[in-house]
Amino acid sequence: MMHWQAALSGIWQSPYLGLLLTLMSFQAGLVLFKRSGSKPWLHPVLVSAASLCAIILLTDLSYERYFESANFLNQILGPVIVALAIPLYENINLLKRYWFAFVVSNVVGGGVTIFMAVAIVYLGQGSDVSVNTMWTKSITTAIAIDLAPGIGGVAALAAALVMFTGVFGAMIAPSLLRLFRINHAAAQGTALGVCAHAVGTARALEMGSVQGAFAALSMCFMALLCALLLPFMLS
Numbered sequence: 410m411m412h413w414q415a416a417l418s419g420i421w422q423s424p425y426l427g428l429l430l431t432l433m434s435f436q437a438g439l440v441l442f443k444r445s446g447s448k449p450w451l452h453p454v455l456v457s458a459a460s461l462c463a464i465i466l467l468t469d470l471s472y473e474r475y476f477e478s479a480n481f482l483n484q485i486l487g488p489v490i491v492a493l494a495i496p497l498y499e500n501i502n503l504l505k506r507y508w509f510a511f512v513v514s515n516v517v518g519g520g521v522t523i524f525m526a527v528a529i530v531y532l533g534q535g536s537d538v539s540v541n542t543m544w545t546k547s548i549t550t551a552i553a554i555d556l557a558p559g560i561g562g563v564a565a566l567a568a569a570l571v572m573f574t575g576v577f578g579a580m581i582a583p584s585l586l587r588l589f590r591i592n593h594a595a596a597q598g599t600a601l602g603v604c605a606h607a608v609g610t611a612r613a614l615e616m617g618s619v620q621g622a623f624a625a626l627s628m629c630f631m632a633l634l635c636a637l638l639l640p641f642m643l644s
Contacts, residue, residue, distance in 0.1 A: 426470070427479030434460040449580035454608055458576070486551070496614070496622040503619060504626065507595050511623065512630075514596075518603045519631050523547050542566045544639055546574050549606045552632045560643040571606065578605025579612040594619035602627025 420426065438456030445451045465472055476483075497504065504511070527543045535543075542562030545553040550571045557567035582601055591597055594617055601609035602624035613624035 421470075424478055425481075427475040427477070428481055430461060430464060430475070431457065431479050431482060447583075449584065452576060452580050454611075455576050455580065458572070493610070493621075493625040496618050497625060500619050500622040503595060504622065507623075511595070511599060511626070514599050515603055515627055515630050515634070518600070519547055519634065522604055523635075537561065538563055539566070541643065542570060544643065545635070546570045547603065547606065548632050548635045549628055552636055556636055556639060560639055572608075575605045575608030579608045582609065582612060595623045598623030599627045603631055606631070 420429070423429070434457040435453055437460070438451070438453035441451045441456055442448070442453050461475070464470060465475060523544060523546060526546050527540060530540050530543045538561065541560050542557050544560060545557050545562060545567045548556065548571065550568055553567040553571045554564040556562075557564050578601065582605060586592075586597055586600070591600070597616060598613045598620035601613040601620065605612070606628045610621065610624040610628050614621035
């Protein structure tokens, strides 16, 4: 018994505790997701995030220590994003064929979803900070947290909005695509990339290479477009 207690204590004090907890919680979420028949409310990202929050709130593990011990995952985000070029390369001919529809759908779809979200917060008498932060909801996290303070928002709130948007979008996207009979792979990927950015792109890659390619490109396109336009629009 003493050996098990010593082993558990050693793991809890490990400088890689956050990395271990993140991988274990995501793997548990993945198992639950598959065994449930891909129920949207058991999406691996949602399960992992909820379980990690519970651990931090219910134990003496601080967020600062968790983040520091899981920093390796944060460092490899760059190479992982670069790896999205693989499905883009594999589907370059389709991207060339649908380039005009792709640009129009990103500009119109992205514009509508952002303006609707901002309008809801504004009409709900949200603060100026909340309204300004909401403009970043359809940008991937890395850009949103840098852009938000420059347009009068809050980086932490922007990160939360982006994460919520991505997870919620990935959860309901399959049902909405079936409901509206959107069966075209390029359209499915574009919708996920525009509305649910990084998490949506991960979901699109599960659906297929074409969906993943268009989702990845949409995510990058929206991030670039918003990063260039929002500072001028809100200045």
